[in-house]
Amino acid sequence: MDATESAAVLARARQGDSEAFRALVERHSRSVFRLAFRMTGNEQDAEDVVQESFLRAYKQLGRFESRANFGTWLYRIVSNCSVDLMRAKQARHDQTRAESLDEAIELPANDLPTPERLAQSAEIQRRVQGALEALSPLERAAFTLRHYEGRSIDEISRTLGLGTSAAKHSVFRAVKKLRAALAPLRSQES
């Protein structure tokens, strides 16, 4: 789909043409899923985010500035849908999750993995996953955008609708928590 064709499809979708919107869904679904998965760390949640993002995008298409980039606009919607989903999940499972994370992160020293096991990336990833889940939804989203997606602080602030300072501090808080959670692994490595 070239630029002219994309613009025409987008214009039709903005007028309520569902077939045109279908073309946009087919074109962007895989990249939307990729971001949603990185944001949520969970396949089922990512699928939910994909669907919710496209439904929101369709609803809000009238607000989309035709001069802007649809991919960037959609990226913003996906990021915010992910934050919303993580917040909703957090509210539902706050207590249970907190308990399991305490378990995952604050293991007693004698339960720490041996250097041999540390070499196994699966174990490291399990710990990392636990640490990521301990972040607040906003911290996780900001960290994902910075760390995995390579977005600048300015881009993160625009994507999540935050001030630059708030975006920066979300990343800082995330990094501090991750360092604390992963410190046992670091000390075993060194």
Next chain:
Amino acid sequence: MKHYSEDELTLYYYGEGRHRANIERHLDECAACAACYREIAGTLAMIATPDVPERGDQYGLEVWQRIRHRLPEQEPGFGWFGRFAGFDRFTGFNRFVGFAAAAAVLMLAAFIAGRTSRDAAAPTAVGGAPTAAAADRDNAAARQRILLTSVADHLDRSERVLTDIMNAPDSGDISSAQGWADDLLSTSRLYRQDAIEAGEQSVATVLDDLERSLIEIVHSPSRISAADLEQIRRRIDAAALLFKVRVMSDELRNRETHPGTAGPRAPIQKTS
């Protein structure tokens, strides 16, 4: 010597922040800041980009299938014409519900209007029989046309739900098809009653068959097993329901455009 904070070193790690050259020089000279930076960089390096599960070329189409019946009303933001142009497509779930409700209300109003005008015309029939009879015929014809149009639209929507079920993955979430089926079910009952009253027995029979399948779809678990789904499909096949629905819809459309070409007739027989 000015030391750098953890936050500044974090930004430095990510290639952001001001005074990058100064920080670089400082890290060469200051053991404490260099150790802190190594710790930050070492931790962040452990957090590798996760492997994202693969999604095939058809994934976009799958997503579309899942959301297409749930498209919401678009928020205002473009002109009146754009909204109006979108209005007649009726592909969104809300639009469908709105249309079904409007059609049902319209049909009911037409029936009531028809009956009222027939009752009102009766006393004058002695003096003006030809006019009253003609008006009666017009009313009946108008009611018939509305019924044909509404039922044909209803059958088209039902066909889409049945097709979705026939083409759904072997197990998984059928909740969007169930939502549709649930709404169609209540309208279907109304249309069946109307069809019986109008002497449209073949229409009523198809609607009756349709209702059975819709009930089965609605009452199945949303996360349906392959076996349950197969059972629903087998019953749809056994009743030749998709075939009947298509044929009846075509026939009603034909009668809409060519009134008087065919009237009420016997139920469609199962051919296989």
